Amino acid sequence: MAVAADLDFIIEHYKNPQNYGHLENPDIVHEEGNPSCGDQIRIELKIDNDRITDVRFSGKGCAISQAAASILTEEIKGKTLAEVKEFDKQKMLDLLGVEISAMRMKCALLALKIVKAGAYGITEWPGEEE
Amino acid sequence: MAVRTQTLKELDPRTIKRDFPIFTRTVHGKPLIYLDNAATSQRPQSVIDAVTRYYQSYNANVHRAVHTLSHEASVAYEDAHKKAARFVNARSWKEIVFTRNATEAINLVAYAWGLKNLQAGDEVLVTIMEHHSDIVPWFRLRELKQVAVGFLDVTDEGRLKLDELPRLLTKRTKLVGLVYASNALGTINSVAEVIEAAKRVGAVTLLDAAQAAPHIPIDVQALRCDFLAISGHKMLGPTGIGFLYGRRELLETMDPFLYGGDMISTVTTESVTFNELPWKFEAGTPNISGGIGLGVAMDYLCALGLENVYAHEQKLLEYALNKLLQIDNLEIYGPKETQDRLAVISFNLRGVHPHDVAGILDEAGIAVRSGHHCAQPLMKRLEIENTARASFYIYNSEEDVDALVDALKTAQKLFA
Numbered sequence: 001m002a003v004a005a006d007l008d009f010i011i012e013h014y015k016n017p018q019n020y021g022h023l024e025n026p027d028i029v030h031e032e033g034n035p036s037c038g039d040q041i042r043i044e045l046k047i048d049n050d051r052i053t054d055v056r057f058s059g060k061g062c063a064i065s066q067a068a069a070s071i072l073t074e075e076i077k078g079k080t081l082a083e084v085k086e087f088d089k090q091k092m093l094d095l096l097g098v099e100i101s102a103m104r105m106k107c108a109l110l111a112l113k114i115v116k117a118g119a120y121g122i123t124e125w126p127g128e129e130e
Numbered sequence: 131m132a133v134r135t136q137t138l139k140e141l142d143p144r145t146i147k148r149d150f151p152i153f154t155r156t157v158h159g160k161p162l163i164y165l166d167n168a169a170t171s172q173r174p175q176s177v178i179d180a181v182t183r184y185y186q187s188y189n190a191n192v193h194r195a196v197h198t199l200s201h202e203a204s205v206a207y208e209d210a211h212k213k214a215a216r217f218v219n220a221r222s223w224k225e226i227v228f229t230r231n232a233t234e235a236i237n238l239v240a241y242a243w244g245l246k247n248l249q250a251g252d253e254v255l256v257t258i259m260e261h262h263s264d265i266v267p268w269f270r271l272r273e274l275k276q277v278a279v280g281f282l283d284v285t286d287e288g289r290l291k292l293d294e295l296p297r298l299l300t301k302r303t304k305l306v307g308l309v310y311a312s313n314a315l316g317t318i319n320s321v322a323e324v325i326e327a328a329k330r331v332g333a334v335t336l337l338d339a340a341q342a343a344p345h346i347p348i349d350v351q352a353l354r355c356d357f358l359a360i361s362g363h364k365m366l367g368p369t370g371i372g373f374l375y376g377r378r379e380l381l382e383t384m385d386p387f388l389y390g391g392d393m394i395s396t397v398t399t400e401s402v403t404f405n406e407l408p409w410k411f412e413a414g415t416p417n418i419s420g421g422i423g424l425g426v427a428m429d430y431l432c433a434l435g436l437e438n439v440y441a442h443e444q445k446l447l448e449y450a451l452n453k454l455l456q457i458d459n460l461e462i463y464g465p466k467e468t469q470d471r472l473a474v475i476s477f478n479l480r481g482v483h484p485h486d487v488a489g490i491l492d493e494a495g496i497a498v499r500s501g502h503h504c505a506q507p508l509m510k511r512l513e514i515e516n517t518a519r520a521s522f523y524i525y526n527s528e529e530d531v532d533a534l535v536d537a538l539k540t541a542q543k544l545f546a
Binding site for chain 2: 038104
């Protein structure tokens with residue numbers, strides 16, 4: 001985990017998550033967890049003309065996994081599905097703005113993985129080499 | 131646990147720490163404070179040297195050659211069995227089978243004893259406190275042999291509900307598997323009482339001593355258990371080595387576990403006869419360096435005295451529980467008193483996920499575990515998902531507890 005001073009942004013999102021909750025009649029719903037640590041995230045998307053018009057997430061887990069979901073939902077709202085498809089691991093890490101250790105990488109990328117799995121059926125971890 | 135207080139010798143963790151080269155390193159610029167001993171311990175220089183010395187000075191396969199190196203390696207590897215026998219007070223070193231770890235030791239019992247002796251309708255009774263290593267192998271027998279797997283419950287404090295034993299133990303109960311001490315909660319179980327009750331219905335008894343053996347003296351003859359499983363890596367030994375104690379009468383009648391080299395006596399194209407104990411259960415070239423290293427680890431622990439190890443940890447546990455119980459919004463799982471309890475403390479800080487706790491502690495150079503501790507049924511029973519866990523050993527001191535408490539307060543402020 002990054003040094004304490006850098007964590008405020010993450011903790012702020014963790015304590016006051018954006019776009020938290022559920023949508024009425026979402027077009028895409030996808031939920032996955034991280035079995036090794038119990039992080040769980042559900043993403044709900046409203047799609048209009050290939051554009052994400054609304055998004056909610058719900059779930060439980062560590063600050064990094066939940067803050068990443070909160071930050072990601074802010075970022076993808078209003079974007080087209082094609083734009084979101086280009087959204088990669090590095091962009092997610094840049095948005096988090098703190099150094100993520102190898103042990104916490106799956107926490108940081110869980111929300112992005114779920115969005116991609118829900119929207120495009122892409123199931124591998126974003127940016128994973130093997 | 132009865133400890134003869136009059137003969138105890140006080141351990142000095144600062145002196146002990148000097149035997150462990152890992153403590154010369156830093157983590158994030160801070161001296162390493164290692165509180166993840168329930169996952170694996172550190173290794174003293176003497177163990178590292180013993181492993182190296184085997185490879186440098188007498189590396190050879192065991193039991194198969196007349197040359198000098200092979201003889202030396204065979205003697206050292208057998209000696210490690212003898213040390214293990216003394217460590218658990220077995221009648222004979224023939225009752226000691228080296229395995230990769232406690233998990234493999236339990237699998238050995240499940241396959242080599244269970245497949246032969248269990249029938250559909252029989253029952254294996256374990257506890258809800260077991261590590262997955264003493265649950266999942268029995269689930270496999272449930273599939274293969276249609277045996278039932280029952281669970282003895284715990285109280286909310288993490289003690290076994292022994293009063294439910296008479297109801298759960300029946301003529302159908304053929305094996306009782308019991309964790310000696312919980313790696314998740316630190317509870318030391320009343321194993322003697324459970325073994326007695328199991329014997330009354332004629333059940334075979336298996337103790338998972340992976341978490342207990344590094345911290346308390348073990349005497350299989352006094353316990354009268356049939357099997358006992360130990361992992362070397364939690365008690366200063368190398369990874370990939372552990373052992374099964376098995377009562378000789380049972381080991382003799384069991385089928386082998388793995389088949390192949392070294393476990394045979396004669397092989398023809400038509401038939402095979404098996405080797406004597408314990409080699410019947412040690413197929414293939416074994417982990418020779420690991421076995422020798424584990425022997426030296428047991429030498430180290432016996433020189434300290436397991437009674438003294440336990441007394442040291444009891445003092446640390448009392449100190450740590452007192453300090454941690456004073457932290458607001460910190461919940462401790464498992465017994466709150468020191469009696470019959472190891473210095474393994476599972477806890478949660480309200481509002482801070484245990485992974486974040488572990489991450490912040492890591493920044494302070496403190497290694498703790500976070501997760502379900504390979505005891506998901508127990509976590510579910512206690513209605514928690516995961517915990518942070520600080521587990522102490524011979525090289526830990528009260529200063530380590532103070533550092534832990536400081537770092538936890540930092541985490542709390544950060545998330546306040």
